[in-house]
Amino acid sequence: MAARQPTPMVCVLGGTGFVGRSLSSLLVRRGYAVRIPTRNRQRNRRLLVLPGVDLRQTDIHDEFALEEVLRGCDAAINLVGILNERGHDGSGFKAAHVDLVEKLVKACQENGVTRLIHMSALKANHQRGPSHYLRTKGQAERLIKTLCGEEIRYTIFKPSVIFGSEDVFINRFATLLRRSPILPLARLDARFAPVFVEDVALAFATALADSDTYGKTYELCGPDIYSLGEIIELVRRDLGLKRLIMPLPGVLGRLQAAIADYLIPGKPFSLDNLRSMSVASVCSDGGLRQLGIAPRPMRHIVRGYLNP
Numbered sequence: 001m002a003a004r005q006p007t008p009m010v011c012v013l014g015g016t017g018f019v020g021r022s023l024s025s026l027l028v029r030r031g032y033a034v035r036i037p038t039r040n041r042q043r044n045r046r047l048l049v050l051p052g053v054d055l056r057q058t059d060i061h062d063e064f065a066l067e068e069v070l071r072g073c074d075a076a077i078n079l080v081g082i083l084n085e086r087g088h089d090g091s092g093f094k095a096a097h098v099d100l101v102e103k104l105v106k107a108c109q110e111n112g113v114t115r116l117i118h119m120s121a122l123k124a125n126h127q128r129g130p131s132h133y134l135r136t137k138g139q140a141e142r143l144i145k146t147l148c149g150e151e152i153r154y155t156i157f158k159p160s161v162i163f164g165s166e167d168v169f170i171n172r173f174a175t176l177l178r179r180s181p182i183l184p185l186a187r188l189d190a191r192f193a194p195v196f197v198e199d200v201a202l203a204f205a206t207a208l209a210d211s212d213t214y215g216k217t218y219e220l221c222g223p224d225i226y227s228l229g230e231i232i233e234l235v236r237r238d239l240g241l242k243r244l245i246m247p248l249p250g251v252l253g254r255l256q257a258a259i260a261d262y263l264i265p266g267k268p269f270s271l272d273n274l275r276s277m278s279v280a281s282v283c284s285d286g287g288l289r290q291l292g293i294a295p296r297p298m299r300h301i302v303r304g305y306l307n308p
Ligand SMILES: NC(=O)c1ccc[n+]([C@@H]2O[C@H](COP(=O)([O-])OP(=O)(O)OC[C@H]3O[C@@H](n4cnc5c(N)ncnc54)[C@H](OP(=O)(O)O)[C@@H]3O)[C@@H](O)[C@H]2O)c1
Pocket: 013, 014, 015, 016, 017, 018, 019, 020, 037, 038, 039, 040, 044, 060, 078, 079, 080, 081, 082, 096, 119, 120, 121, 122, 159, 160, 161, 162, 163, 169
């Protein structure tokens, strides 16, 4: 009788988040054992219903703890990311996006983890990124490309905004529209190609098992391009609400972002977010199709979860 192959173990950093939950569930269905470090095991215990998930309370910024959590893993996936930092000088973004990646590559090398899949963001660029978010995401990409060497085979994904029933993006606008008759917003002309969270998860799971993706970077977009104004209008119609969506000109838009940035607890929006929106979040190539995945359009899926 042939010996049974051991179950491959994947460590998913950021596996408790919106994308991470979708991906972890897919990996389990595909027969992987999944280890997920988290800062708060109790808050994320619903992941324990997935068979084969090892949810560990760990501080991944601690190099020893990171090495410990990677021990025995065949691959690492990094989904850790923040949209806003506590302060305003970029150090929070650097810690979450850049310093962590440097520690992660080192920990992979120390533990013989030879496969790394990293989540960046569309238009991330270490020099030309207009915001701390996009610059630090770009710096992390550059670090991975220079540090991984021959030992670690990496793949990088750069998605546009991601939608799905548990997203922040669409659901936040739905909440705002439900609460207020008037919605004044900046940068309604900002462009996005929203990509479905399950397509993103599929891209990661496909890459994990495909050596052709080694050393490559893929942009991930949905099939349609929308302006922010069009997305909000679509949500408004799906909710069946009469609302006034009011474009805010430059200076008022910056004032609104500054108020949310400095005065509202939890920073629902920030000047850094506003700067990120100054570049069109649309793909220059079709990363999903290169992986054999047909991107699903947003319209019907969003309607399904706004009106379940
Ligand atoms: N959602 C989008 O539209 C979108 C678009 C483009 C790119 N991305 C990128 O995709 C990745 C996943 O996004 P997401 O929407 O799933 O994010 P999310 O829901 O906020 O999840 C991020 C996860 O990372 C962990 N995390 C966050 N900050 C951390 C920190 N300072 N130290 C350690 N762990 C931390 C959290 O885990 P614990 O709280 O359990 O520790 C959290 O579950 C991010 O890198 C994001 O930048 C997202």
